[in-house]
Amino acid sequence: MTDHILLVSVDKEARRDLSETLSRFGYQVSAVADGDGAQGLLSSDAPDLILLDDPWPGDLDADRMEAWAQDLPILVLCGEDGMEVALQALRLGASEFLAKPVDPQELAGAVRRIIDNVLLYRRGEFYTSVLRHEAPSLLVGESAPLLRLLADLKAVAATEATVLILGESGVGKEKVAQEIHRLSPRAEGPLVAVDCCSLPETLFESELFGHERGAFTGAAQRKPGLIEQAKDGTLFLDEIGEIPAPIQAKLLRVLETKRFRRLGSATDLKAEVRIVAATNRDLDGMAQRGEFRQDLLYRLNSFVVDVPPLRERREDIPPLVRYFLAHHGQSKRIVKRASASAMQQLVAYDWPGNVRELRNIVERAIILSGNKLKVDPEHLTLSRTPASAPDDGVTLRFDHEPTLAEIERSYLKLLLERHEGHRSAVARALGIGERTLYRLLADLKASSEATE
Numbered sequence: 001m002t003d004h005i006l007l008v009s010v011d012k013e014a015r016r017d018l019s020e021t022l023s024r025f026g027y028q029v030s031a032v033a034d035g036d037g038a039q040g041l042l043s044s045d046a047p048d049l050i051l052l053d054d055p056w057p058g059d060l061d062a063d064r065m066e067a068w069a070q071d072l073p074i075l076v077l078c079g080e081d082g083m084e085v086a087l088q089a090l091r092l093g094a095s096e097f098l099a100k101p102v103d104p105q106e107l108a109g110a111v112r113r114i115i116d117n118v119l120l121y122r123r124g125e126f127y128t129s130v131l132r133h134e135a136p137s138l139l140v141g142e143s144a145p146l147l148r149l150l151a152d153l154k155a156v157a158a159t160e161a162t163v164l165i166l167g168e169s170g171v172g173k174e175k176v177a178q179e180i181h182r183l184s185p186r187a188e189g190p191l192v193a194v195d196c197c198s199l200p201e202t203l204f205e206s207e208l209f210g211h212e213r214g215a216f217t218g219a220a221q222r223k224p225g226l227i228e229q230a231k232d233g234t235l236f237l238d239e240i241g242e243i244p245a246p247i248q249a250k251l252l253r254v255l256e257t258k259r260f261r262r263l264g265s266a267t268d269l270k271a272e273v274r275i276v277a278a279t280n281r282d283l284d285g286m287a288q289r290g291e292f293r294q295d296l297l298y299r300l301n302s303f304v305v306d307v308p309p310l311r312e313r314r315e316d317i318p319p320l321v322r323y324f325l326a327h328h329g330q331s332k333r334i335v336k337r338a339s340a341s342a343m344q345q346l347v348a349y350d351w352p353g354n355v356r357e358l359r360n361i362v363e364r365a366i367i368l369s370g371n372k373l374k375v376d377p378e379h380l381t382l383s384r385t386p387a388s389a390p391d392d393g394v395t396l397r398f399d400h401e402p403t404l405a406e407i408e409r410s411y412l413k414l415l416l417e418r419h420e421g422h423r424s425a426v427a428r429a430l431g432i433g434e435r436t437l438y439r440l441l442a443d444l445k446a447s448s449e450a451t452e
């Protein structure tokens with residue numbers, strides 16, 4: 001991407017000559033004659049550097065200069081005896097100065113060096129904030145609740161205890177499971193993650209426990225299950241609340257005896273795994289309603305990690321924003337920054353979709369901000385106004401009297417949009433399990449294909 005330079009010079013010839021020189025070196029140049037012109041351009045664009053020619057325009061006062069210098073590197077060109085100007089500029093935050101007349105090579109070299117340094121500095125700033133934890137954790141953040149959580153993870157990782165991770169959708173439960181594995185003596189072994197709600201019920205048992213040849217129609221070969229694949233490592237059961245009842249009983253046996261059998265086998269095998277499970281559902285309530293085995297819950301409850309929602313640890317938002325700005329799928333060369341006002345909005349927002357929603361919003365903002373270095377409030381597509389805006393309520397519109405099935409379909413679509421496709425959040429809003437939601441979505445897909 002071409003670097004963009006904003007040239008401010010009251011001298012028409014200098015504007016033309018310097019623009020030509022910098023263009024020859026591959027820079028895109030916007031030249032303006034005064035402070036107001038520069039300000040206008042800055043409000044719609046984010047150049048990589050300001051080149052300020054001496055004498056300064058009359059409408060460039062110290063405040064304005066300082067404000068620019070906070071956001072962008074400034075290279076000042078000063079007259080032969082302009083040391084006073086140079087010192088004043090440096091005091092106000094300019095990065096460097098060059099004495100006129102400037103050699104084109106020298107000018108291009110200085111511009112390149114300054115722009116590259118800014119990028120390095122920004123990356124450095126990010127790394128120092130992440131490295132503040134002695135060993136870089138997979139979990140970015142520095143709030144007191146997150147630091148407490150990290151301390152708990154470190155303590156439990158060293159043991160063989162079964163861990164149950166609780167928390168709303170998108171808070172980072174899977175990341176927590178990865179962190180437990182990484183910090184555990186089993187770190188060299190595999191981490192096998194099972195999404196309990198995406199496995200069809202009929203396949204669940206054979207996937208988890210494996211099967212012998214001929215155990216059922218189609219079982220042509222012996223197949224080791226996920227428990228065996230996770231040998232000497234960690235088995236992560238995500239969305240454990242979705243495990244069908246018959247498998248709950250078998251899983252309980254694994255937890256109690258550390259033994260299991262492949263389907264179609266009469267021999268017990270040793271489960272050499274550590275089990276970590278996660279859910280965003282209320283397992284206590286489910287157990288009371290008979291939807292989840294009390295004895296299994298008791299076993300899982302031996303060490304519970306509760307991951308707080310993002311709105312209860314807002315200090316994590318700025319480091320997370322910086323992290324997502326630096327680790328996005330777009331060009332790695334540009335590390336954008338969030339402007340102070342954008343960061344304020346991000347910190348004030350309630351994040352119903354937690355860290356996943358934050359990551360999505362930041363990634364979208366990187367795209368929406370185009371070639372600007374800064375992400376501004378207009379690039380943020382926050383779905384509600386900051387801090388506990390009242391709930392949106394629900395309005396479904398039809399141009400005829402809808403059937404119950406039509407209402408169901410429209411409501412599902414509305415919820416999917418509102419929760420940005422997060423199925424666990426949609427299931428929670430509907431008060432149903434994710435498995436049931438999957439069935440509804442399959443019906444929805446089938447009916448829309450039928451009407452196409």
Ligand SMILES: Nc1ncnc2c1ncn2[C@@H]1O[C@H](COP(=O)(O)OP(=O)(O)OP(=O)(O)O)[C@@H](O)[C@H]1O
Pocket residue numbers: 138139140141167168169170171172173174175176238280320323355356359424
């Ligand atoms: N502290 C964190 N630091 C860096 N990335 C994070 C952090 N917490 C969450 N994330 C990122 O946010 C996204 C959602 O996290 P994750 O999948 O772990 O959430 P979850 O609680 O398991 O969600 P669900 O309940 O929907 O399965 C992922 O991209 C994850 O990498």
